Amino acid sequence: MELADRAVGFILSLISVTIFTYYTFWVIILPFVDSNHFIHRYFLPQEYAILIPVSAGVALLCFISIFIGYVMLKSKKKKA
């Protein structure tokens, strides 16, 4: 039904906008703010700004390669 589609689309766009603004703040704006400012409490330390996307990318690559390998093995077993 179209209402469920609309809701899912809205949630997806909301998630993407949140991630984008949070990451922009984290990487670009926060280094220019003094370290005594209260806003630093809402953001993790800066090393995580690199760790989290890189680990997510590596996990995604692993998942994709495992999936491809699994499908290839299954098709080969079915042919034999």
Add this chain to the structure above:
Amino acid sequence: MKHIVKIITLLMVIATVWVGLLQTSTIPRSHTWLLPIYCVVSLGCYGLLMVGVGLMQFPTCPQEALLLQQDIIEAKGYLKQKGIDVSVS
């Protein structure tokens, strides 16, 4: 073969721009180091946003759905008449 050459040249251009930025330091250095990851994350975010917006704006055409259902019933009746069984089993 040609397509992957195009992709690799594009990546090379982006890499040279980044190294050039590092050398001349127009932007503060800490920002330049984080620039590639930031670009990748923002590209992924943009893709997700486009998917969400497309989902929200998807047209459903309710009249076409009704006509389609009628077509299905008509086709089922016709085939049953000819002796082919198309019930959901």
